[in-house]
Amino acid sequence: MKITDLYIDQDVLDLPATRVICDRLKMPGQVVDSADPVYEKLSRTAAPVDQGKKILFLTRNKGAFLRPCPGTDYYTCCNYTILHFGTFCTMDCSYCILQSYFHPPVLQFFVNHNDMDASLDEFFQQKKRARIGTGEFTDSLIWEDIYPFTSHLIKKFAAQNHAILEVKSKTVAIDHLLTLPHNQKTIMAWSLNTSDIVRTEERRTASLDARLAAAAKCRDHGYPLAFHFDPLIIYPGAEAAYRLIIEKLFATIRPENIVWISLGTFRFMPDLKAIIEQRFDRSKIIYGEFVRGLDGKMRYFKPLRIRFYQQIVSFIREFAPHVTLYFCMEDDEVWEKSFGFAPHQYGGLPMMLDQSAARHCGLL
């Protein structure tokens, strides 16, 4: 993690995680009594998004650590729970929604881990089946070189049997996690895309081969795995390119080791378009055939995305006929035309995923 400016919220100055991070970064940090100076510094720069990837603000999560995924009514959500431990990312994907999600976007790491642990303990006591993920507002693993956050979570989840943790990443920072006692309650997950997309749209991420090699290492150490083909991007030659990566995936990982695979075509809030045009002037991904979806996001024209999904599903089914495959935020029409069934026929998407997690991770 390359940090140029470290800001520390006065409120968290004495917390153990703050001290660890300052030591690791070998930076004293500037103590501030609110987020304002950080935002001011950022908004004065010519390129706030780029700068926000180098400015780290250690602070407290003043809201809930555990929050439901903000799905919308119309499209089917998996009812995932987000563990909100930090924001933004040091990698730089053109399609990343975080560029326009935070105003201005800045790396924040919430160091009030006592509060987080208390929330988790309370949650675990309910003994509810749950899928909890850390990769919604940031990449799960970019923080590992400044603080062993995921190691802490893996151990914590290993001590209970009702919830799983999904660690989602485009990095390969996993070596220090391999020998942890995970009790199969952590699913190691990677986003996959075609090599064209990784090369042109995912700056500073690990290569596909590296991601698959990392997944194989985790598998060898007993971790259950998951993969996310999200965002699927439609471009000339995309189907063949996705076929290649699917072949590669199943040449490396057996379907039995995979808890689920998600599929989601590229979708974005309209204001992301101008940001991508400005920051990634060679990117063509925003010039697909998009229409405004019922959640206000731009989505590929439905007949087009159904046809694309049908192809991708058939490729995956060829290698893994029984693997749990699901769509992230699609409606029944897409499910029925691509999979031949709608989630409610199997008790709903959350239930389908819970059952798969129960099978692979030994949930009670």
Added chain:
Amino acid sequence: MAVDALKASIARIGLVSPPILKLQPENRYIVVSGFRRISVCRALGLQKIPARVMGLGSDDGQLMKLAIADNAFNRSLNIIEQATAIFKLSPFLPDDDRTWHSECDPIGLTVNPGLIRKLKKIRAASSDLKEKIAAGKISLTVGLELAGMDDGSRVQFLTIFDALSPTLNHQKEMIRMAGEIACLEDKPISKIFNSLEIDNIIKDPDMDRNMKISRVRRKLKDRRYPEISGFEKTYHARVKRLTLPESIALHPPTDFEGNDFMIQFTFRGLPQFKEICDNLLRLRDHPDFAAILEKSREDN
């Protein structure tokens, strides 16, 4: 102040702020600012009005500032008017941003770094474009887009806009679609226009201006969104084959994204209602209707 209000004010209390004129050789004058005031005075039948006259050797930059200040303090300029005013002043300003601020603030114009950057871009653009912006034929926003293009593409757009005078929204749409097609196909916009035979549309003597505009837009849309355009064509062909009377209208979900179709009908009296019911029953077994609801892409 709106023209009516200005007229009422001059009629009641006279001309408070005289227009500014510049003396030309042979005792002629040109109006530097106050066109509206002069025309209102004319309309009120005033034979003589006071004016402020600038001498023969007055500095053009100074005159421009005077004209802008005169306007800006008489009524508040909107953002576009402000930007256009700064654009007109820009040839008289040096390159450093600080001077732009110090010159513009006192005459009531607000500048920000983004605007300065954009205006400098236009300042570096070709003279044909600058003339059109200054004359108000091209808006500043469209001008900015055109300024960033290669010569061939810019000339193409200026030709289309000159010939068809599309609305500002249509201009923006044409620029956006052509730019996106060019990016997708890795070709200059001028090549895209050639392959779409836009020139032929403009010159077609059998089409009026509106038809030409919609034809150009259609061509661009078909190329930019081939899947959507193809789907819409298939949909319309199917609807046509349903041979619905005008009293029945079928509304698909917006952009075919949702799943709710709507049928709307109007009728007068029982016989027409029965006719509508027959038509609706006919739809139930019509293969094209089934294909419409299925949103199937392939036409049968």
